[in-house]
Amino acid sequence: MKHKTFFWFILPTFLAMFFFITLPIISVTIQSFHTPHENVLITVENCDPFGCKKATSINHEATQKLKKNNPLGKYVGLDIYFDRGHLAIEQVKNLWSNTNNFLEFLKLTADLPFYKALFFTLTFTFTVTPIMLVLGLLIALGVDSFNQKLKGLIIFFSLLPMIVTPLIGSIILFWMIDSRGIVGNFLQILFEDPGLSLKASTFLTWIMLIVYGVWHAIPFSFIVFYAGLQTLPKDQIESAQIDGANTFQQTIHIIIPHIMPLITFVTLMQLMDNFRVFEPIVGFNAEAHATSLSWIIFNDLGGETRQLSAAATSSILTIFGIIILLSPVLIKTWKEFEFKK
Amino acid sequence: MKLFLIKILSSIIFLTSTSAFACSISARVSIVGNEFPAIQTVGSGAKECKGAKVSANLTADHQKINVAGMSSEPAEYTSAIVANTSIVALLNEDLIRPLDSLVKKHGKDLKKNQLITIDGKIMAVAFMANAQHLVYRKDILKKLNIDVPKTYEEMLSAAKKIRDAGLLKNPVGGAYKAGWNLAQEFNNMFIGYGGSHFKGNTAEPNVNSESGVKALEMMKALSGYMNPDFLTHDSNATNAEFRAGNVAIMNMWGSRAATLVDVDGVSDEVKNGMDIAGPMTVGGGKTPASTLFWDGWTIAKKISDKEAEATFIAMTNAIRPSIMDKDDIRKQAVWLIDGYKPTEAAKGVFAAAKMSTTPYPMLPYAGLMHSAIGKEISDFMQGKESAKKTLSDIEDAYRASAKEKGFL
Numbered sequence: 001m002k003h004k005t006f007f008w009f010i011l012p013t014f015l016a017m018f019f020f021i022t023l024p025i026i027s028v029t030i031q032s033f034h035t036p037h038e039n040v041l042i043t044v045e046n047c048d049p050f051g052c053k054k055a056t057s058i059n060h061e062a063t064q065k066l067k068k069n070n071p072l073g074k075y076v077g078l079d080i081y082f083d084r085g086h087l088a089i090e091q092v093k094n095l096w097s098n099t100n101n102f103l104e105f106l107k108l109t110a111d112l113p114f115y116k117a118l119f120f121t122l123t124f125t126f127t128v129t130p131i132m133l134v135l136g137l138l139i140a141l142g143v144d145s146f147n148q149k150l151k152g153l154i155i156f157f158s159l160l161p162m163i164v165t166p167l168i169g170s171i172i173l174f175w176m177i178d179s180r181g182i183v184g185n186f187l188q189i190l191f192e193d194p195g196l197s198l199k200a201s202t203f204l205t206w207i208m209l210i211v212y213g214v215w216h217a218i219p220f221s222f223i224v225f226y227a228g229l230q231t232l233p234k235d236q237i238e239s240a241q242i243d244g245a246n247t248f249q250q251t252i253h254i255i256i257p258h259i260m261p262l263i264t265f266v267t268l269m270q271l272m273d274n275f276r277v278f279e280p281i282v283g284f285n286a287e288a289h290a291t292s293l294s295w296i297i298f299n300d301l302g303g304e305t306r307q308l309s310a311a312a313t314s315s316i317l318t319i320f321g322i323i324i325l326l327s328p329v330l331i332k333t334w335k336e337f338e339f340k341k
Numbered sequence: 342m343k344l345f346l347i348k349i350l351s352s353i354i355f356l357t358s359t360s361a362f363a364c365s366i367s368a369r370v371s372i373v374g375n376e377f378p379a380i381q382t383v384g385s386g387a388k389e390c391k392g393a394k395v396s397a398n399l400t401a402d403h404q405k406i407n408v409a410g411m412s413s414e415p416a417e418y419t420s421a422i423v424a425n426t427s428i429v430a431l432l433n434e435d436l437i438r439p440l441d442s443l444v445k446k447h448g449k450d451l452k453k454n455q456l457i458t459i460d461g462k463i464m465a466v467a468f469m470a471n472a473q474h475l476v477y478r479k480d481i482l483k484k485l486n487i488d489v490p491k492t493y494e495e496m497l498s499a500a501k502k503i504r505d506a507g508l509l510k511n512p513v514g515g516a517y518k519a520g521w522n523l524a525q526e527f528n529n530m531f532i533g534y535g536g537s538h539f540k541g542n543t544a545e546p547n548v549n550s551e552s553g554v555k556a557l558e559m560m561k562a563l564s565g566y567m568n569p570d571f572l573t574h575d576s577n578a579t580n581a582e583f584r585a586g587n588v589a590i591m592n593m594w595g596s597r598a599a600t601l602v603d604v605d606g607v608s609d610e611v612k613n614g615m616d617i618a619g620p621m622t623v624g625g626g627k628t629p630a631s632t633l634f635w636d637g638w639t640i641a642k643k644i645s646d647k648e649a650e651a652t653f654i655a656m657t658n659a660i661r662p663s664i665m666d667k668d669d670i671r672k673q674a675v676w677l678i679d680g681y682k683p684t685e686a687a688k689g690v691f692a693a694a695k696m697s698t699t700p701y702p703m704l705p706y707a708g709l710m711h712s713a714i715g716k717e718i719s720d721f722m723q724g725k726e727s728a729k730k731t732l733s734d735i736e737d738a739y740r741a742s743a744k745e746k747g748f749l
Binding site: 041044046050054080195197285289 | 404405408425426427429430432433435454455456457458459460461467470518519520542544568569570571572573633635677694700702703704705708709711712716719720722723725726734737738740741742744745746747748
């Protein structure tokens, strides 16, 4: 393609990306280096139906003046990055020198909000992604060998988990796994433990979230792989069959190499998707047992507290996380591209 | 015939003029607020006004949207219905306007104790009081000869008796959902043990104390008699448990208790067995382990004076004394409105007020403390760490956020 044609093709996308991705990220980055000004506090008398009493309040005129002089807030550099809500440098240092063994250090570090969320996010990402890849491929292979007439119906039903909105899907499942719900009750009978509750144990909550994540993501990998299977080189398969290769050997040596680019693509998409896991935590009311980086951002932004700087910092750290996570795949793709050139 | 026509015409004119007189506004009114029955009444009361559009967005997520919805210029919401907890966020951001002149002009029906003043300026108009108190099944307690619990210690022993008798497996209910609800239960218990959240008049945290440890231990003991999923139960879910007959004693909001069993599908056993009592004390203390709340409305700062006036008229109309004539509305809450006569359902909140329950503090940094408690406390409830560690985690988490927000 000519450079000029390429330029005009890419321009709309480039502009949209610049305005809706680049600029917000720059703004969030700047925000993460600033905090609100110190509030000028005064003691005033407040009265309500229960009587009057002296209480602390914010002096808005004085605070407003500070804000007007410096609308961005107070520059604090990397302070927020290092505070207890994020990288917690000081706390981690203390733990390192005050704990006796590495396991204890890990356990106490994982109690800090950021590392707690990171720990769950990574566990979720690195269990859901591979399971979903394998199951998606198996389903695609299964459906592909199905009777032509039934295929349409099967594909439709296999896609259902993706059609359901994640939040709605997780709320429905939340009630099904309740100790009085159909799944929860069934498990109690199955394990003969009437006190069994999926929602009360951290371990079971994690498993539940991971199962939900897999359930929700499989249709995506399935449909991509299924499309890939339609382009299989028939002659190669036939010659392999003549050579006496069984189905497993055919899958390993012909099908998988053939759809390898698709596997890379799905892996990339799913790593990104799973790293920003959020809806199931809200839907399953699981915040007591599992938090993710996205959930921290949501929690900081919501409610009465509205910690914008904290949320901005978590966002930047999440972006870094995604970059680190994707870099091996990206480097590999880049190398292949160079090699082909 | 002519006379007849004139009669009809004049009566039509009279009718339209009275209804217009009742409440007519000339600018938009847009309300955001929580969604329990009394607030729904206020929302629909404001909607009776004619002349301009009145819309109400009543949702449990109101605290997540009211600040953003009132920060724009002009503000999306002209009025936010708040409580003494949630008004702080609006005050901190300077998003609501003083109402003194509007009260003078249109507020003749408001009583003085309805006017919330901050530093001498009227910032909100309260219409109801609220508190958490005991809700219980008198039939179950009677069956086992248990007196109505007055302290949390008695609640524990009652729970044990009910469980041992095999009546209910998890007789205690409580809104212990991780986050705001759980933190609120801690606040109650902490105050009941005589704790105070901050050092003097400063923003320095003060929860890592003996009262804090005792409060946590009491909550842990209670949770032993709760549905194992208690960390996912907010007040709606807790009420559902009560309605289903799975819970016999619980600490519940007055605003929800009154209409608790007025829904379809509640068995007569639960309906007739339900009763209300005052809040409980704990650890031999005199102050109840509960907090007093008021609910009221505010008017946005970033709107035109015309919209502010329309909003004031509509909101005052919604809480006019004549709504107290209707029994079903009277029952919904402990109204602060002129002419309110307490119903049977109000005795819990009244007892709370009489026992001089501590009002929830209207402090600029109270919300940060509340959310720090909500974030850190669930580890203790699951038995993952000690009470001391949780309390120091709360203080650390609070310090980090208070530093960021410019309070420390």
